[in-house]
Amino acid sequence: MPVSNRELQALEIIHRYGGQTGYSTVAQAMRLGSDYGRIICRGLGEADYIDMTNRGLCIIKGKGLVELLRQGKVTIEEVTARYHIPDLEVPDVRREVVPTASPRPIQRKHVAKASPADQIATYISSFPGVKAAHVETLFGLSKGDAKRTLQELVQARKIRLEDDGLYYPA
Numbered sequence: 001m002p003v004s005n006r007e008l009q010a011l012e013i014i015h016r017y018g019g020q021t022g023y024s025t026v027a028q029a030m031r032l033g034s035d036y037g038r039i040i041c042r043g044l045g046e047a048d049y050i051d052m053t054n055r056g057l058c059i060i061k062g063k064g065l066v067e068l069l070r071q072g073k074v075t076i077e078e079v080t081a082r083y084h085i086p087d088l089e090v091p092d093v094r095r096e097v098v099p100t101a102s103p104r105p106i107q108r109k110h111v112a113k114a115s116p117a118d119q120i121a122t123y124i125s126s127f128p129g130v131k132a133a134h135v136e137t138l139f140g141l142s143k144g145d146a147k148r149t150l151q152e153l154v155q156a157r158k159i160r161l162e163d164d165g166l167y168y169p170a
Contacts, residue, residue, distance in 0.1 A: 003049065003067055006030070010040050011049060011064050012073050019083060020059040022138055023052070028127055055140070116141070117149050121158045125169040132167070 003011065013029045014021055027037020038056065045052035049064035065083065068074045116139055123138065124130050136146040150167060153159045157170045 003044070003047070006040055007044055007047075007049070008067070008071060008073065010037070010044060010058075011060065011068055014050060014058050014060045014064070015068060015074060015082075020057055023056045023058055024134075025123075025127075025138060026058060117153055117158075120149060121153050124153075124159050124167050128168045129166045131165065135167075 009030055010026050013026050016029075017025065023038045023041040024034045026041060027034045030037065030040075032040075041050065041052055041056075041058045044050045044058070044064065047063075048061060049067060050061055051059040053059070065074070065079050069076060069079060120135055120139060123135075132143075132146050132150055135141065135150060136143055139146070141149065150159070150161070154161050154167075159167050160170050161167055
């Protein structure tokens with residue numbers, strides 16, 4: 001089943017965020033409401049381009065990567081550098097490409113994961129004007145942990161808190 005332009009854009013965003021991100025992040029990056037973003041991601045999940053967890057995390061699958069390759073949105077070098085997919089064929093844009101391996105979850109290379117504080121600072125740099133409640137939801141933190149982490153980032157001058165109660169890059 002071919003993907004729509006919106007679905008293709010959502011796949012690109014999920015890929016840009018390391019192959020997994022929340023549907024609300026996808027919606028925000030697309031400048032859409034979170035409900036519409038969830039509908040787009042759910043459609044991608046039903047078409048088997050992504051796995052969508054109960055908590056709203058979207059994880060790109062091999063079929064989604066193949067679609068991005070087929071559409072010319074990513075290169076094979078980008079895909080192989082970030083993911084390990086056994087027997088992935090290099091797509092020829094003149095024909096449909098299907099992975100030769102049986103459908104399996106993507107095996108990620110072991111990479112040192114950034115700390116939650118660094119992830120939050122990066123997120124705020126990408127999407128300025130973030131509420132503390134959004135940080136709680138997106139990163140699965142308690143209210144106290146989110147406030148404490150945000151205060152530490154403000155003190156470290158990685159982000160700043162404006163009078164409107166929103167957090168911005170420093």
